[in-house]
Amino acid sequence: xxxxxxxxxxxxxxxxxxxxxxxxxxxxxxxxxxxxxxxxxxxxxxxxxxxxxxxxxxxxxxxxxxxxxxxxxxxxxxxxxxxxxxxxxxxxxxxxxxxxxxxxxxxxxxxxxxxxxxxxxxxxxxxxxxxxxxxxxxxxxxxxxxxxxxxxxxxxxxxxxxxxxxxxxxxxxxxxxxxxxxxxxxxxxxxxxxxxxxxxxxxxxxxxxxxxxxxxxxxxxxxxxxxxxxxxxxxxxxxxxxxxxxxxxxxxxxxxxxxxxxxxxxxxxxxxxxxxxxxxxxxxxxxxxxxxxxxxxxxxxxxxxxxxxxxxxxxxxxxxxxxxxxxxxxxxxxxxxxxxxxxxxxxxxxxxxxxxxxxxxxxxxxxxxxxxxxxxxxxxxxxxxxxxxxxxxxxxxxxxxxxxxxxxxxxxxxxxxxxxxxxxxxxxxxxxxxxxxxxxxxxxxxxxxxxxxxxxxxxxxxxxxxxxxxxxxxxxxxxxxxxxxx
Ligand code: SF4
Ligand code: SF4
Numbered sequence: 001x002x003x004x005x006x007x008x009x010x011x012x013x014x015x016x017x018x019x020x021x022x023x024x025x026x027x028x029x030x031x032x033x034x035x036x037x038x039x040x041x042x043x044x045x046x047x048x049x050x051x052x053x054x055x056x057x058x059x060x061x062x063x064x065x066x067x068x069x070x071x072x073x074x075x076x077x078x079x080x081x082x083x084x085x086x087x088x089x090x091x092x093x094x095x096x097x098x099x100x101x102x103x104x105x106x107x108x109x110x111x112x113x114x115x116x117x118x119x120x121x122x123x124x125x126x127x128x129x130x131x132x133x134x135x136x137x138x139x140x141x142x143x144x145x146x147x148x149x150x151x152x153x154x155x156x157x158x159x160x161x162x163x164x165x166x167x168x169x170x171x172x173x174x175x176x177x178x179x180x181x182x183x184x185x186x187x188x189x190x191x192x193x194x195x196x197x198x199x200x201x202x203x204x205x206x207x208x209x210x211x212x213x214x215x216x217x218x219x220x221x222x223x224x225x226x227x228x229x230x231x232x233x234x235x236x237x238x239x240x241x242x243x244x245x246x247x248x249x250x251x252x253x254x255x256x257x258x259x260x261x262x263x264x265x266x267x268x269x270x271x272x273x274x275x276x277x278x279x280x281x282x283x284x285x286x287x288x289x290x291x292x293x294x295x296x297x298x299x300x301x302x303x304x305x306x307x308x309x310x311x312x313x314x315x316x317x318x319x320x321x322x323x324x325x326x327x328x329x330x331x332x333x334x335x336x337x338x339x340x341x342x343x344x345x346x347x348x349x350x351x352x353x354x355x356x357x358x359x360x361x362x363x364x365x366x367x368x369x370x371x372x373x374x375x376x377x378x379x380x381x382x383x384x385x386x387x388x389x390x391x392x393x394x395x396x397x398x399x400x401x402x403x404x405x406x407x408x409x410x411x412x413x414x415x416x417x418x419x420x421x422x423x424x425x426x427x428x429x430x431x432x433x434x435x436x437x438x439x440x441x442x443x444x445x446x447x448x449x450x451x452x453x454x455x456x457x458x459x460x461x462x463x464x465x466x467x468x469x470x471x472x473x474x475x476x477x478x479x480x481x482x483x484x485x486x
Contacts, residue, residue, distance in 0.1 A: 002204065002231045005251035007244050009381035010236045011414045013337070015210055016172045020294040020301040025178050027305045028318055034076050034102045034309030035087050035348040036062070041138040042145045043069030048100060054081045057111035059285050062100055065133070071146045071351075072136045074285040075111075076307035079104040090312075090333050090347045091340055099348070102309065113283075120193060120280035125154070128197040128280065135279035136286045136351075141165060141176075141240065141269035142334055144352040147276070150266055151197040157261040162195045163249060166207040166214065166270045167233055167240040170335025173355045175290040176270040178303045180207065180214035183274060184221035186281075190273035192225065193280050198266055203228040204249050210235045237337060238412040242267040244381050256408055271354070291349055293319045295358040297329040306349045313345035315356055322358060332357040337413045368421040376415035376425060382408050386415035390428045398432050406432055 039045040046063035056062060056075040063073040080103050086096030120128065133148035153159060168176040180187055195203050205222070207215045209232050222228040231249060233239055243254040245267060252263045260267055271289060278284045287308055294301040299320030306315065312331065316322060322329055332339040333347075334355050349356075376386040384405045392400040409429050416425040 002229055002249065003251075004231075004233070004248050007239075007247050007381060008383055009379050009414060010238065010244075011379050011417050012235070013171050013237055013417060015235065016294075017174050017177070017210065019172065019296075020174045020292050020303055021177060023174070023178070023302045025175075025182055025290055025303045025305055028307070028310065028315065030077065030104050030106065030108070030307070031310045031314040032103070033082065033311070034079075034104065034307060035099050035311065036073055036076065036102060036309035037087065037089065037097045037099045037348065037350060038063050038073060039089075039097050040073070040144060040308070040350040040352065041071040042143070043067065043071070045098065046070060046073045048084050048098075050081045050084075050100065052081055052083045055079075055105075056081060056102065057109050059114040059287060060111040061285075065136075065146075069146055069149055071138050072134065072285075073100070074136055074287050075102060076287040076309050077102070077104045078107050078109040088344055088347050090342070090350045090353060114285075115283045117280055117283055121196060123196075123280075125151075125197045125199055128193055131280055132197070132276055135275070135284070137272060137275045137279060138286070138351050139269055140271035140275060140289060140351060140354065142338070142352050142354055143269075144350075147268065147272055150268065151194060153259075153261045153266055154197075154199045157259075157264070159198055159200050159261060159264055159266060161202045161204060161250070161265040162191065162198055162200045163242075163246055163260075163265050163267045164191055164203065164205040164270060164273060165240055165242060165245055165267050166205060166211070166218070167245060168211070168270075169208060169235075169237045169240040170337055170339075170355070171237070172294045172357055173292045173335050174294070175292045175303055175354050177211045177214050179270055179274055179290055180211070181217050184214075184217035186277045187270055187273050188218060188221040188225075188228070189281065190275070190277035191222075191228070191268075193276050194268055194273060195227075200266070201227055204231050205229065206231045206233050206239075206245055206249060208233045208235045208239065238381060238410070238414065241381065241410050241412060243410075286351060289349070289351065289353065291315065291353055292355040293358075294355065295332075297323050297360050298358040299323055306353075308351060309348045311346050311348055312342065312356055315349070316345060316358070324360065328361050330359045330361050332359065337417070338411060365422040367423055370421055370423060373420060375418040375420065379414040379418045381412060381414065382410060384409060386425045386429075387423075389432075390423060390425050393428045393432045398436060401432055402436070406436075409433075 044067040048063045050062045057078045060075045065072045082101040087099035089097040129148045129151040137147040138144045219230040246260045246265045291306045331342040389401045389404045413426040
């Protein structure tokens with residue numbers, strides 16, 4: 001029995017899992033076109049290796065990673081490349097992101113290099129991490145940080161524990177729950193492979209109490225591994241936040257703006273573990289994922305295995321369509337607390353898409369004055385004072401909100417959820433973080449421009465100096481020649 005430690009804050013919203021919790025995973029039929037973005041991860045955008053008109057096979061590398069933090073992209077099926085260009089991102093910004101459009105040939109033929117691996121547990125930790133990197137696997141709980149970078153953390157940190165995040169604390173989402181129930185052995189295998197790559201002795205697989213069948217399935221699949229413990233968590237939002245999860249399991253706080261690796265733990269998600277199993281056992285890159293399609297405004301809620309690049313409209317159609325007209329519903333990528341509103345049904349499913357939530361459009365509740373009830377302070381899992389931070393942001397004083405801990409805010413939305421005055425606190429914080437990030441970008445650009453200008457001036461000066469020295473030298477030589485001839 002693992003002792004659980006107290007953590008501060010958190011809320012208990014209705015989990016709304018009933019819409020899709022009983023829906024077994026189904027494969028979504030092939031769409032007419034796939035739009036595969038080159039940036040589905042945190043880090044540098046992948047560089048395309050194909051061009052319009054190329055014929056590709058399923059699983060073929062179509063864009064390679066660039067730099068240390070990046071991830072490659074693979075063809076989700078066989079077909080023809082229709083083009084590479086800007087396409088709306090799976091994000092509320094509606095910004096265009098460089099995307100490869102692929103027309104499936106309906107043959108679904110695997111590339112020749114996709115071959116099963118005999119005994120991946122016999123591979124070295126470095127080889128496991130390298131195969132995870134080659135498969136383009138990223139954190140599939142939504143964070144999208146390249147998984148191999150995290151698997152290599154043992155090189156810089158003293159690690160002892162791998163924590164698997166099976167909390168799935170976001171209301172409505174059930175994709176991880178279904179994966180744990182239906183593919184427990186594959187998930188456990190992926191976890192064991194990650195533990196080997198990380199060189200850790202201890203595995204804690206944390207699952208909230210509202211998923212009893214998943215707890216049972218994982219415990220059965222892992223029963224022969226003494227170092228593998230399934231931990232039953234209370235149902236509380238946002239326990240899926242990795243720093244809070246680790247704190248509840250280990251009783252230690254991650255330092256501000258540090259990593260859980262600072263206290264010896266690395267956290268990976270259930271879907272990521274499944275993808276690692278597929279990559280290491282079958283040799284398959286990350287080209288599909290399980291997505292929960294749910295909410296009161298979709299006709300049939302489902303859990304679907306979806307190819308990366310499938311337009312959201314195709315999922316909606318397969319689930320019987322919307323219960324209302326498109327302008328009367330709200331589309332969210334992810335869950336209601338931390339998900340991103342979507343501006344169009346044409347955006348594609350990406351590696352980090354765990355859910356498509358379709359809500360009825362609600363009239364905006366009027367924001368009222370703060371009554372200083374401190375409910376937001378009690379709900380905040382990070383020990384912040386949301387009312388004070390929001391007041392500073394409203395006054396345009398971002399620096400003061402940073403002093404109060406804005407950068408430690410995980411945008412979980414717990415404060416806004418409990419606020420009786422309907423103050424959209426998390427929107428203030430997201431706005432402020434966006435402003436700070438753009439200020440930083442401008443500052444960085446100015447510094448870079450200054451650096452380039454200084455380098456240019458130094459180059460010109462050096463050239464001038466070299467030219468003058470050459471002229472002097474030439475003059476000296478001419479004088480010497482003249483003196484010699486006299
Ligand atoms: S919960 Fe809302 S009303 Fe209460 S103190 Fe916080 S911001 Fe003010
Ligand atoms: S959104 Fe930020 S301030 Fe609000 S409860 Fe979550 S961590 Fe605290």
